[in-house]
Amino acid sequence: MRKTSQLDVLMSAATYWTARVMQEQGSRFFQAIGQALDASDVSNRRRIYQTWPEECWDFYQRGLLLMEREEENV
DSSP states (O other): OOHHHHHHHHHHSOSHHHHHHHHHHSOHHHHHHHHHHHHOOHHHHHHHHHHSHHHHHHHHHHHHHHHHHHHHTO
């Protein structure tokens, strides 16, 4: 997937699961980025995603897995 389309996906997705996984599974640095992502407005969210595109995409995919697991347990 191209980075621009990844950015589009990230920008249209809810930040909850990505931010949560960053805070739970990331290094201290990405835990802080997850907190910032959770509190960000649209322009700052875009800035985070554009600054760390590969990492954000990885955390987004992990967040999807976590969401699926939690939905199965409900």
